[in-house]
Amino acid sequence: xxxxxxxxxxxxxxxxxxxxxxxxxxxxxxxxxxxxxxxxxxxxxxxxxxxxxxxxxxxxxxxxxxxxxxxxxxxxxxxxxxxxxxxxxxxxxxxxxxxxxxxxxxxxxxxxxxxxxxxxxxxxxxxxxxxxxxxxxxxxxxxxxxxxxxxxxxxxxxxxxxxxxxxxxxxxxxxxxxxxxxxxxxxxxxxxxxxxxxxxxxxxxxxxxxxxxxxxxxxxxxxxxxxxxxxxxxxxxxxxxxxxxxxxxxxxxxxxxxxxxxxxxxxxxxxxxxxxxxxxxxxxxxxxxxxxxxxxxxxxxxxxxxxxxxxxxxxxxxxxxxxxxxxxxxxxxxxxxxxxxxxxxxxxxxxxxxxxxxxxxxxxxxxxxxxxxxxxxxxxxxxxxxxxxxxxxxxxxxxxxxxxxxxxxxxxxxxxxxxxxxxxxxxx
Amino acid sequence: xxxxxxxxxxxxxxxxxxxxxxxxxxxxxxxxxxxxxxxxxxxxxxxxxxxxxxxxxxxxxxxxxxxxxxxxxxxxxxxxxxxxxxxxxxxxxxxxxxxxxxxxxxxxxxxxxxxxxxxxxxxxxxxxxxxxxxxxxxxxxxxxxxxxx
Numbered sequence: 001x002x003x004x005x006x007x008x009x010x011x012x013x014x015x016x017x018x019x020x021x022x023x024x025x026x027x028x029x030x031x032x033x034x035x036x037x038x039x040x041x042x043x044x045x046x047x048x049x050x051x052x053x054x055x056x057x058x059x060x061x062x063x064x065x066x067x068x069x070x071x072x073x074x075x076x077x078x079x080x081x082x083x084x085x086x087x088x089x090x091x092x093x094x095x096x097x098x099x100x101x102x103x104x105x106x107x108x109x110x111x112x113x114x115x116x117x118x119x120x121x122x123x124x125x126x127x128x129x130x131x132x133x134x135x136x137x138x139x140x141x142x143x144x145x146x147x148x149x150x151x152x153x154x155x156x157x158x159x160x161x162x163x164x165x166x167x168x169x170x171x172x173x174x175x176x177x178x179x180x181x182x183x184x185x186x187x188x189x190x191x192x193x194x195x196x197x198x199x200x201x202x203x204x205x206x207x208x209x210x211x212x213x214x215x216x217x218x219x220x221x222x223x224x225x226x227x228x229x230x231x232x233x234x235x236x237x238x239x240x241x242x243x244x245x246x247x248x249x250x251x252x253x254x255x256x257x258x259x260x261x262x263x264x265x266x267x268x269x270x271x272x273x274x275x276x277x278x279x280x281x282x283x284x285x286x287x288x289x290x291x292x293x294x295x296x297x298x299x300x301x302x303x304x305x306x307x308x309x310x311x312x313x314x315x316x317x318x319x320x321x322x323x324x325x326x327x328x329x330x331x332x333x334x335x336x337x338x339x340x341x342x343x344x345x346x347x348x349x350x351x352x353x354x355x356x357x358x359x360x361x362x363x364x365x366x367x368x369x370x371x372x373x374x375x376x377x378x379x380x381x382x383x384x385x386x387x388x389x390x391x392x393x394x395x396x397x398x399x400x401x402x403x404x405x406x407x408x409x410x411x412x413x414x415x416x417x418x419x420x421x422x423x424x425x426x427x428x
Numbered sequence: 429x430x431x432x433x434x435x436x437x438x439x440x441x442x443x444x445x446x447x448x449x450x451x452x453x454x455x456x457x458x459x460x461x462x463x464x465x466x467x468x469x470x471x472x473x474x475x476x477x478x479x480x481x482x483x484x485x486x487x488x489x490x491x492x493x494x495x496x497x498x499x500x501x502x503x504x505x506x507x508x509x510x511x512x513x514x515x516x517x518x519x520x521x522x523x524x525x526x527x528x529x530x531x532x533x534x535x536x537x538x539x540x541x542x543x544x545x546x547x548x549x550x551x552x553x554x555x556x557x558x559x560x561x562x563x564x565x566x567x568x569x570x571x572x573x574x575x576x577x
Contacts, residue, residue, distance in 0.1 A: 075494045082498065121488035125495055128486065129503070209503065217497040393487045 063253025325368025
């Protein structure tokens, strides 16, 4: 039976990776096969924490998507980008620095895809005014969103899965990965200066056109903006205090979403606009597929084999996990990858007695999966979204054009993460 | 009633004319669109006014309408400059979409005319007979004929 379950899992995984059929259909098909094989029943799928759907992940995502739906109605990103452009008096490199910092900061708090969806249009507007090419700015924003997303529990879906499976708190991510994200952003800004050096020529006379923009004009509903920012701040405080308050991050997100829905007085179609139902269903199918591998004992035996292979050499395991995850995440979707790896890493961490050295495996997995997404044009959803927006606005970005920048950024950021892990968890 | 009975003289524009001229003609004639002819004077397609607006307004503003408020008079004038720099051909849908034209034969019935307008989302159709444009029918003309008085 184990062999059949593994074969079904690999088949569904290949379909997801190659996108021969829609990834939701592949994940649900795989989950259905596990049910038909008799490995999964309702209890295993819905009520077992080890083998079933991780509802904390599903509802944390749902809550944040609702919050984003409301925030989108306010025009806050347009405001910030125009304000930033005026602050730097339209000079392209400082403008790029401001935009990537805003993108990375927002991606740490919100979903990466939403962040780039909101920041890209106003970037095009500002670049139009300055008569400078928008493509370097758009590529830089996609790359920054993937770096910024690594900083927190809610910044990137793989982090949400890792946080839930490992029992890591919002503060754990903040303490362990946010400093790395800050270091990487500094390095990334330096890389942008070099990689996009030809994009920073501009006409002084065009600056007046940017200075004439009135950022207050793009705020659609000032009252809603203030209410949204207050609730978002409260949600962040809730995330930071969730361990002390004994409230799961999913509950914090749902309470925040509920508060915002009540205060915004928006219609359901509006506050559910950004909820990606296919993504949530994809996660459910995926959890059931991985749960079946746990149920038949495959993960336990594979975990034992890996534990024997590692033999207490956790820095070596972290290194392999960091670089391996980066390579794989550049090629395939990092969500199914992390969902599959999490139970294995859980076993490895447990074998190390839950020490700092063994726990660092989680940070290696998160950094590798999040940063590896920058490697290619299809490595992360934010990259795909930016390429789509650019094409619709008459600025096509080819796969290789994106990848030649993404590959450099992914390689450099992973190369920096490696000594960071060593210095922080293994050297002393 | 047939298409030839409903057709009225309608402004035409060459596919190589600049878009500003075409837009000015549309405004002057208070027309929802223009008949576009190829360099030999044969009807090529219909240019609806909405297609000109679609070309004029950047896609990022269409997708994030709040950004429209950031356009002052000067920025709006700069958008209009775009019309001078492009021809009608640039504004038209890509050739792949031109397999079927919003054109009807002079003998077409009112329902045939309505079917072409509905299928092609076009506010007007050109009426052709004997290889030349006899005129055009707008959606308002057609509706006023179809609806009971």
